[in-house]
Amino acid sequence: MNNLFVYLEIEEGVVADVSLELLTKGRSLASQLDCKLEVIAAGSAADLEKIGEQVFPYGVDLLHLFKDDRLSPYTTLPHTSILAELFQKEQPQICLMGATIIGRDLGPRVSSLLGSGLTADCTSLEIGDHEDKKAGKIYKNLLYQIRPAFGGNIVAWIINPDCRPQMATVREGVMKKEIFDPYYKGETIEHDVADFVKEEDFVVNIIDRHIEKSKVNIKNSPIIVSGGYGVGSKENFQLLYQLANVLGAEVGASRAAVDAGFVEHERQVGQTGITVRPKLYIACGIS
Amino acid sequence: MTFNIIVLAKQVPDTRNVGKDAMKADGTVNRAALPAIFNPEDLNAMEQALDIKDRFPGSKITVLTMGPGRAAEILREGLFRGADDGILLTDRAFAGADTLATSYALSMAIRKIGKFDIIISGRQAIDGDTAQVGPQVAEKLGIPQITYAENIEKIKGRKITVKRRLENGVEVVECPLPVVITVNGTARACRPRNAKLLLKYKHAKTVTERQTENIDYIDIYNSRPYLNLTEWSVEDVEADKVQCGLSGSPTKVKKIENVVFQAKESRQLTDDDVDIEELMKELIDSHTIG
Numbered sequence: 001m002n003n004l005f006v007y008l009e010i011e012e013g014v015v016a017d018v019s020l021e022l023l024t025k026g027r028s029l030a031s032q033l034d035c036k037l038e039v040i041a042a043g044s045a046a047d048l049e050k051i052g053e054q055v056f057p058y059g060v061d062l063l064h065l066f067k068d069d070r071l072s073p074y075t076t077l078p079h080t081s082i083l084a085e086l087f088q089k090e091q092p093q094i095c096l097m098g099a100t101i102i103g104r105d106l107g108p109r110v111s112s113l114l115g116s117g118l119t120a121d122c123t124s125l126e127i128g129d130h131e132d133k134k135a136g137k138i139y140k141n142l143l144y145q146i147r148p149a150f151g152g153n154i155v156a157w158i159i160n161p162d163c164r165p166q167m168a169t170v171r172e173g174v175m176k177k178e179i180f181d182p183y184y185k186g187e188t189i190e191h192d193v194a195d196f197v198k199e200e201d202f203v204v205n206i207i208d209r210h211i212e213k214s215k216v217n218i219k220n221s222p223i224i225v226s227g228g229y230g231v232g233s234k235e236n237f238q239l240l241y242q243l244a245n246v247l248g249a250e251v252g253a254s255r256a257a258v259d260a261g262f263v264e265h266e267r268q269v270g271q272t273g274i275t276v277r278p279k280l281y282i283a284c285g286i287s
Numbered sequence: 288m289t290f291n292i293i294v295l296a297k298q299v300p301d302t303r304n305v306g307k308d309a310m311k312a313d314g315t316v317n318r319a320a321l322p323a324i325f326n327p328e329d330l331n332a333m334e335q336a337l338d339i340k341d342r343f344p345g346s347k348i349t350v351l352t353m354g355p356g357r358a359a360e361i362l363r364e365g366l367f368r369g370a371d372d373g374i375l376l377t378d379r380a381f382a383g384a385d386t387l388a389t390s391y392a393l394s395m396a397i398r399k400i401g402k403f404d405i406i407i408s409g410r411q412a413i414d415g416d417t418a419q420v421g422p423q424v425a426e427k428l429g430i431p432q433i434t435y436a437e438n439i440e441k442i443k444g445r446k447i448t449v450k451r452r453l454e455n456g457v458e459v460v461e462c463p464l465p466v467v468i469t470v471n472g473t474a475r476a477c478r479p480r481n482a483k484l485l486l487k488y489k490h491a492k493t494v495t496e497r498q499t500e501n502i503d504y505i506d507i508y509n510s511r512p513y514l515n516l517t518e519w520s521v522e523d524v525e526a527d528k529v530q531c532g533l534s535g536s537p538t539k540v541k542k543i544e545n546v547v548f549q550a551k552e553s554r555q556l557t558d559d560d561v562d563i564e565e566l567m568k569e570l571i572d573s574h575t576i577g
Contacts, residue, residue, distance in 0.1 A: 073458075076422075076432055101453050105434045108419035112387060112426035117537030120417040130541060144541065150414055151302030155544040163537035204431055207448070208459035223575065247576055259303050265473075279575045 018098035023058035059180030119145035223249035229256035230285025295408035328409025383533035390423035425467035
């Protein structure tokens with residue numbers, strides 16, 4: 001009871017990087033709180049075949065499996081029912097998910113159903129106390145959900161004093177994934193999906209789906225040549241591409257340059273884009 | 288076939304154009320210097336709504352916004368672009384709402400409107416970037432949601448087909464009505480204001496605006512009902528005050544820090560060839576380049 005849960009995103013049997021990054025963060029928070037780290041994997045039998053071996057080395061204590069071929073690819077309602085039902089039984093204190101299209105679709109729906117608070121796109125998560133002077137109450141071990149707001153011009157520290165679980169989403173690349181213990185062994189529970197999901201949850205049909213591997217790999221690039229609004233135009237960005245080509249680098253961009261339409265969004269770097277850790281970062285026209 | 292469409296729109300400070308005056312020397316935001324605008328992705332949603340109206344003439348678009356009195360500006364902007372009606376949800380009791388309290392209030396207003404087939408909004412607002420209100424409104428109304436929509440492909444009978452933009456691709460989904468749809472910034476831009484509609488609705492006002500601006504002309508407002516913008520309070524939508532505003536918000540702001548950007552571990556070089564040469568050597572020696 002009152003453990004820390006992470007929702008796993010799975011595409012073709014592989015756990016997404018963002019979920020593994022959250023396992024590393026989740027493991028360290030769970031140890032700090034002296035609670036267990038539990039994860040939820042929902043999908044087709046084929047997708048779930050090798051989840052345990054992928055996640056246990058990150059220090060997962062309990063893996064909840066929900067196998068039903070209709071659960072892959074992801075649709076909102078059945079996954080919402082699974083989380084909401086499971087959370088009502090297990091009463092987790094914290095739930096983390098990726099600030100991806102799936103996490104940002106699922107998180108708010110679950111939080112609304114449970115009446116719990118959710119903070120989107122956190123850049124840092126910490127455990128700490130909070131004193132509500134007005135009510136004369138001290139809250140121990142809350143999750144500080146730290147995120148940029150107002151277009152990245154301020155950073156807000158958000159807390160959920162009274163409602164559980166405390167829910168947060170985090171973007172890919174913000175946390176660092178690290179194997180906790182290669183021989184770590186957690187337990188697995190397979191649930192009966194019919195106890196969680198109603199037939200009418202399957203009203204949305206996916207009739208076509210094209211997934212392409214992203215051509216831009218800015219997250220793992222050791223060198224990034226980034227341009228801002230000061231570059232001036234889409235044409236001028238060609239200079240950056242030329243330089244990047246010579247250096248074996250990727251081209252990045254600031255929010256202003258993306259908003260101005262100079263560059264596509266998948267190259268956006270920073271608090272509202274992709275978090276990067278290059279060895280060399282060359283900034284052009286960024287103030 | 289006609290549809291009742293509700294566009295959820297928000298008036299936001301234009302955080303994209305944070306100019307020199309917008310940030311004070313101590314790093315705090317000077318809100319007065321930021322213009323209030325129609326949230327950009329809500330305009331993409333507006334265009335999708337207008338497109339449905341083009342395809343199914345006789346469909347009705349209602350713009351619903353929650354905010355202070357000045358947010359009535361958003362309703363006029365919607366009317367100038369082709370909406371049929373505007374409702375401002377405004378009350379002190381709504382102040383300080385997080386996304387959950389906001390979606391509760393909006394869902395109560397939508398219940399009061401009563402007839403709806405499609406509720407459509409932008410994916411997220413540029414002041415909070417949370418993308419939470421759309422899905423939460425859908426959950427409160429107990430209807431499905433389609434987020435990250437790029438285009439409404441077709442509506443046939445009571446089924447809608449929508450193209451979604453995912454991180455690495457696209458997905459086409461089919462869903463029964465009623466539904467909540469949130470629209471991505473990659474969707475078509477909204478058509479401009481229509482000159483005729485601008486003239487028609489220029490003086491459309493809420494009762495509060497007419498009172499504070501001392502606008503008389505009672506006869507005109509009586510004879511042209513479309514000039515009266517609807518204004519609803521907590522009582523009007525029969526909302527539970529405890530679930531609104533600050534008291535209805537599970538998340539609380541513990542503190543706000545102003546971001547003062549500073550360079551760490553940086554070095555300044557001159558544009559002299561020697562400096563650049565040395566930097567290049569250093570980068571090659573450390574195997575950063577090459």
